Amino acid sequence: MPGVTEEQIIAARRMTAIEFLRRYRPGELVKTDSRGEFELREHDSFKINEETSFWHWKSRDIGGKSALDYLIKVEGVKFVDAVLALCEENPSYIPPPFQPEQEKEFALPPAAANNRRVFAYLLKRGISRKVIEACVRAGILYESADYHNAVFVGKDETGTARYAFLRGTYTKGKPFKAEVSGSEKQYCFCLPPKGTTNRLAVYEAAIETLAHLTLEGTADKWRLSLGGISAPKEGEPARSFSFKKPLALESFLKRHPEIEEIEICTNNDFAGRWAAEHLGKTYQGKYRMVKNLPEKEGRDYADLTKERYEKQAARQRAACSR
Template identity: 30%
Template sequence: MKRFTEAEINEANNINLIAYAEQLGLNLKKVGNSYKVKDYGGLYIDATGAKWNWFSKDAGGGPIQFVMEMEGKNWVDAVYTLLGTEKSDFTSRPKSIDEVKGPFVLPDKNDTYKHVIAYLIQSRGIDKDVVYDFISQDKLYENTHRSCVFVGYDDNHEAKYASVRSTNTRGNSYRGDVKNSDKAFPFSYEGSSTTVCVFESPIDLMSYLTLLQYHGIESFEHHMISLGGVADRALDYYLKLHPEMNRIMLCLDNDEAGHFACQQFNEKYHENYKLLRHSPTGKDFNEDLLTIKSNLQQNQVREPEVSYETERDIEEEMEL
């Protein structure tokens, strides 16, 4: 395998993606702080030309990953192409996310829940009642590998999606979707308001419910869904399932991918919904939860409660 110098790799990764995409003949449209690639559902390139995100496929990265995804090349060939030592073999065509799939089958259940319960409560700091509530709804269980299984259902309460999270606290920790899962059907918390809160992971969603309790909020009526990343298929489905929704509160991670996703969600949904944002103080809401628990144990002053005052959050316009 060719060993590229660090300078060559940096050169490839500094190629401007906007210019490269136009060279490929892709049709770009400026929307907000990025460019949308027409006919490629949810594919955006940042206005700097340094990064991209394909939300419908939950993929993204820099120039090398762009060539790998769009042209089906391995890493080495993608670098060659960007350096100009290999010609691009890109053929412009819409890419479908609807691939032919086999049947979806949930992982086998263990005969206990103890490892999942211990992991979520002790290691992740999630409230016991929150954990038991999802177990009672068959949205959470333990598989035979002692891992957490978070389940998403369709409107007939048929399981269509599941993500697995290892309960290991040492060594390798596995996380991933069950084969043939459909991300349109999210792990969710049913509410009664016209607002849906959107999270990247089930653990963040459960952490948020726990944080509400820490801040004395006893009545929380908003719907909550986990995207299983930053693709918006689950949000699209949930909004169609609940036409009464008129507000979307984005609770995505406080990192580059989360901020970029919020920009795209705002662009896509702002005409029909009021967009709001509650960003975690740390990287995500589980990190916030663990920080608060640690601070309380050390008798330190806890996070100001105003950040979790529901009415404040739902009345603030999202600033992007």
């Protein structure tokens, strides 16, 4: 590795992220309601365990354990500089005090000339063409010009875009997922119903709203993405984890006092079931609560549409080969 030796890299990796933060960023660590967990003062979606040092920045879907991971992925320090700093081989480099990101003005990514890749990606995920076309016409889904991401747009009551979630359309490797800087969680991606309704279904992610509509075939309710959920990991003591009302849901309910029924459509995994249980307890009494998780263990509704599409494609290939 140019500039550093293998021995220096090994030495740099010995310092954990929690040790680095306590030594150089003590004012930025904030204790959460969960036992043994901290978040950053300026990034509440960044969580780090004080015992294991494992950290995860949910809004950017990145994580790690070592101080080296943290410096490179979170603070943007170049690899060689980070290694030398952690090895104390570079006295001219002093880890800077944490500088909170400047609040960025929200702006939608420029649109591509067409939505070809977004259509191809979502169709292969089993999403109905009619559903995709309806979202494109409504201006809540399009393809970005730069990286050809699918852009899921959340709008306020005036039709102004206030939120956007990016999902990569490349099928190899782990898909890119991120919220656009400056997005307001109060206006997460939401599929409107046809006509009036007092029903609302909530999901963990935007693509799941499209998938469930595809499976059900009826736009008879609002379908709201929560923009992710906050829940303990499997094996983590659930009692040490405090449930927080989803900002997207709370804001939506305030804007729509006509809602009487909330259908919980979170993922059928440990976190999704935990969130569903606490959502039910939290809103029971004021709303009619319906739990409607995917039937298959470990799946979300986007998984189900993809599985159905792949089975149909396999049958068609088999029929053509006869």
